[in-house]
Amino acid sequence: MTRLAIRGGTVVAESGALRADLIIEDGLIEAIVEPGDGSVDEEIDSTGLLVLPGGVDVHTHMDSPSGKGHTTDTHLTGTRAAAAGGTTTVVDFAPQSAGETLPALAERWSEKMAGECAIDYSFHATVSSWYDGITDDMGRLVDAGISSFKVYMAYKGAVMIDDGQLFQVLSASAEFGSRVCIHAENGDVIDVIADRLVSEGKVAPRYHLPARPGLTEAEAVHRALVIAELTGGYPYLVHMSAAESLDHIRRAKERGVPVVAETCTHYLTLDQSVYDSDDFDVARYVLTPPIKSQRDRDCLWGGIADGTLSIVSSDHCPLCLVGQKDLGKGDFRDIPNGGPGVENRVLVLFSEGVAQNRITLERFVEIVSTEPARAFGLYPKKGVIAQGSDADLLILDPNGMTDISASAQYQNVDYNLWEGWELKGKINKVLSRGVVVASDGEYVGPAGHGEFIPRKAVAR
Numbered sequence: 001m002t003r004l005a006i007r008g009g010t011v012v013a014e015s016g017a018l019r020a021d022l023i024i025e026d027g028l029i030e031a032i033v034e035p036g037d038g039s040v041d042e043e044i045d046s047t048g049l050l051v052l053p054g055g056v057d058v059h060t061h062m063d064s065p066s067g068k069g070h071t072t073d074t075h076l077t078g079t080r081a082a083a084a085g086g087t088t089t090v091v092d093f094a095p096q097s098a099g100e101t102l103p104a105l106a107e108r109w110s111e112k113m114a115g116e117c118a119i120d121y122s123f124h125a126t127v128s129s130w131y132d133g134i135t136d137d138m139g140r141l142v143d144a145g146i147s148s149f150k151v152y153m154a155y156k157g158a159v160m161i162d163d164g165q166l167f168q169v170l171s172a173s174a175e176f177g178s179r180v181c182i183h184a185e186n187g188d189v190i191d192v193i194a195d196r197l198v199s200e201g202k203v204a205p206r207y208h209l210p211a212r213p214g215l216t217e218a219e220a221v222h223r224a225l226v227i228a229e230l231t232g233g234y235p236y237l238v239h240m241s242a243a244e245s246l247d248h249i250r251r252a253k254e255r256g257v258p259v260v261a262e263t264c265t266h267y268l269t270l271d272q273s274v275y276d277s278d279d280f281d282v283a284r285y286v287l288t289p290p291i292k293s294q295r296d297r298d299c300l301w302g303g304i305a306d307g308t309l310s311i312v313s314s315d316h317c318p319l320c321l322v323g324q325k326d327l328g329k330g331d332f333r334d335i336p337n338g339g340p341g342v343e344n345r346v347l348v349l350f351s352e353g354v355a356q357n358r359i360t361l362e363r364f365v366e367i368v369s370t371e372p373a374r375a376f377g378l379y380p381k382k383g384v385i386a387q388g389s390d391a392d393l394l395i396l397d398p399n400g401m402t403d404i405s406a407s408a409q410y411q412n413v414d415y416n417l418w419e420g421w422e423l424k425g426k427i428n429k430v431l432s433r434g435v436v437v438a439s440d441g442e443y444v445g446p447a448g449h450g451e452f453i454p455r456k457a458v459a460r
């Protein structure tokens with residue numbers, strides 16, 4: 001097999017950034033060597049560029065129902081978009097159908113993703129349709145390498161579970177060492193607030209924001225963490241958006257709760273002024289939880305810096321404005337919730353985080369790659385440049401520029417949350433197990449290259 005070297009770049013390894021070359025063989029990083037060392041068959045010149053572990057995005061919804069809509073990226077188009085944007089592993093959400101057992105769900109989603117993905121993949125199994133023995137089935141999935149689950153504390157009458165069920169899922173999490181992704185929002189309260197707004201004639205998309213105040217998130221965060229503490233389970237808080245939530249996370253960590261918390265690209269880079277219009281076009285920002293104030297955004301960056309938040313995901317949930325979001329033209333409650341971002345996460349965070357001096361290059365690598373790999377049993381195969389790890393690499397030009405436009409994206413959706421932004425940084429190449437899958441912003445990988453990655457449980 002061809003031996004490949006990546007030469008001349010600045011490598012961010014676990015010990016930090018260093019001038020080094022990488023030697024790759026059989027899809028693995030064989031060695032990190034002094035510049036110029038090692039004989040190889042082929043070389044990639046990375047002079048002046050950053051050589052980073054490929055992005056790991058643990059929060060995507062591809063080919064999936066979302067309210068009255070259905071996400072528009074298939075696993076084929078969505079993972080191509082991910083690859084073009086510097087991500088080399090996705091952990092997608094598999095949505096449980098009514099009456100479906102978890103093993104049946106796992107089989108269905110495995111078949112759906114197999115042969116489709118441009119990059120390596122796994123999925124979390126959603127627990128939303130309760131049946132006797134469901135928590136025993138969680139153990140069966142963990143044994144099969146599907147070591148994490150998803151529950152919703154919102155969307156009553158659809159996917160929401162109650163506190164007793166949450167207690168049981170987190171008890172099973174303690175038993176099996178599996179992580180549970182929790183959508184923490186108080187669904188009961190939100191439904192009442194939303195109904196009141198509509199009864200007052202407030203039906204435009206902008207009312208998505210006041211329907212879901214930050215405290216409805218913070219209350220659910222607190223409740224979930226207390227229930228986790230009662231059980232010894234492993235909670236993962238998805239899409240933290242509100243400053244009020246962070247204190248609850250800090251206090252739970254102090255009490256020894258093994259919580260890991262995530263925020264998303266859009267909460268760190270946009271603010272609630274996106275809702276300041278009566279236009280229906282505001283529906284592009286109807287994603288959940290809604291984007292909060294500048295103060296919340298600053299607090300979230302603070303949470304990234306101090307470790308309260310350790311992962312930034314995309315929550316890629318692409319729904320078209322035309323034909324999907326417009327179902328809610330007369331009532332914001334009917335707008336399918338979600339926004340795209342798997343293609344933009346890495347570069348938007350580099351530009352807004354590293355280039356703006358909000359975080360170091362090393363912290364950037366942790367939040368987009370290393371920590372998500374650690375939290376979900378992918379490390380050290382993924383998420384790190386180290387001897388023996390998969391050669392999943394992002395080669396990035398820190399001095400390049402990238403313009404964002406829906407017209408030029410791989411994401412199969414009719415808008416982009418960062419339309420018109422000019423980002424600092426440009427993706428030069430993306431490698432998956434030593435194979436170049438993207439070059440100069442173009443997806444160039446072999447079809448169906450991605451493989452299912454069985455994941456370890458967190459406590460095994």
Ligand SMILES: [Zn+2]
Binds near residue numbers: 059317
């Ligand atoms: Zn989501």
